[in-house]
Amino acid sequence: MKEITRQEAAELLKSYDNVAILMHQSPDGDAVGCAYALCTALRRLGKKAQPFCTDPMPSTYSYLTEGYEEQVFEVEKVVSVDLATENLFGKKLSGYCGKVDLCIDHHGSNSGYAACGIIDASAGACAQIVADIIDCMGVTIDPYIADAIFTGITTDTGCFKFSNAKADSFRMAADMIDKGARSVMINRLVFDTKSRERLEAERLALDSMRFYCDGRIATIRVTKEMLRQSGAEESDTEGIASIPRQIAGVQAGITLREKDEGRYKISLRTTDDVDASAICARFGGGGHKAAAGCSIEGTADEVEKQIVQAASEMIESKT
């Protein structure tokens, strides 16, 4: 993959027409924000463009996606946003493998599958790169694009809480607010709105919480029975993984999510330099230092014992 600058990407985009913009499967706010912002900018220049995704758009972002004009055309150019590897294209977009002209991404792990691209791992959100490129394209950022870019920044930084929320993320958020982004409405929808089913699933999961290692490890379980009882969907329970680590004194928060055939998906969140990635690597998983995951087979009690044991050893080796 040829690495190019934001200005070069803008020039390329200005030379394109009939552009497909690809998002990763299970799209998050950064993927949706990037795709709709860039698509709108291209259309503003009189080009045909359309965002594509294997999965349907999450309802949370309907303020960006609902009523968005669908353009039908013969695709000439393919651009991917916030998309680290072709594995994440999903079924519907698999036909685009090997055919991406331009990739705009902020994952250091990007596999370099595109003909050319910008991979800027220093950007808190991919939307920050997209905003720069739109600016280089000479397109004015209007309130719609500002909403889309703000959405990308706030979702990828966990409402400006994660370590990727650097000063430039805050400054670009401020610029987007100046250009009309509805920051308060967006943050309320994304971070402070839960379905009744999700709240009920959380309530049930809280009942399962246990503590180990003098309160430095907390576990919580999300079982299929809880989903059934609450009526929640799997995706409703993503936020539960952040609960155990929020407890004062907890250095490793572990969520066990029941999957098929006696298999549990583990989400591990850590603080105080406890290496989540190293703990999960012992079970064939991986991730980041403070957030990682793996899959373990067994009954809930067996799985919990194994992962707690691994986390305990890591915590105790540090003290």
Place this chain on the structure above:
Amino acid sequence: MKEITRQEAAELLKSYDNVAILMHQSPDGDAVGCAYALCTALRRLGKKAQPFCTDPMPSTYSYLTEGYEEQVFEVEKVVSVDLATENLFGKKLSGYCGKVDLCIDHHGSNSGYAACGIIDASAGACAQIVADIIDCMGVTIDPYIADAIFTGITTDTGCFKFSNAKADSFRMAADMIDKGARSVMINRLVFDTKSRERLEAERLALDSMRFYCDGRIATIRVTKEMLRQSGAEESDTEGIASIPRQIAGVQAGITLREKDEGRYKISLRTTDDVDASAICARFGGGGHKAAAGCSIEGTADEVEKQIVQAASEMIESKT
């Protein structure tokens, strides 16, 4: 009260010595951040200064308050920060009533109790005004002051979610990060750290949730029994008031908090232009449009019936 500019306030402060800096009772992050930032700036200019508060400093802000040198001196000048009325001085500071030389505040409702002051209701946090004044004083904002100012901004804007989080709040947060503010650590401590007792109280309170008016009203109860069972303190349960409104479709989220002698304190949070302040005014309370409170006597069921009835009427009058 004589209204002055930030520059004039800076000149006054530079002319002061032996300064008492007053915070309101039950101090929040903005009060603590303002007082410790300003005190540090004054000391940096070689002056004696000390923050004062009726209540002890909340442990959440120990990264600002713990180990902070206590200076003992005969008070010559009195400055108040983030302090709207003398009613909020509390018992220990009551001796300062009528004696405040300079008031720095962002509450439009400020009673004008000081000799002179800056009341800038457009500032998302009072800490933003304090940072401007420190700048005018010619004191460099070091990492400690940056932590204090960032604390004020993020706590008063609910981690940049409330409607007072404007572009300038984001920009000043960015500046503080550049000057060394530990934004990630601070946001984790303030927003993502709960005591085990608090989590247990939340779990119990969730069990009491009820819905009315086609799911547009949700109620939750915090009883003395729940506090006893969970071991939580009253202050641990403040966050619970935000839970009912978070549910999709809920326009009025009501929290009933059991007080002494058959009395309940009501916290009302609303969306979609439902006027919380008008609803609470019917029971002798008040507040803002989206967040208000009142006190009602009776059994839990009686109180719930009354406040739900009032909220229903308000919601139905709008549809």
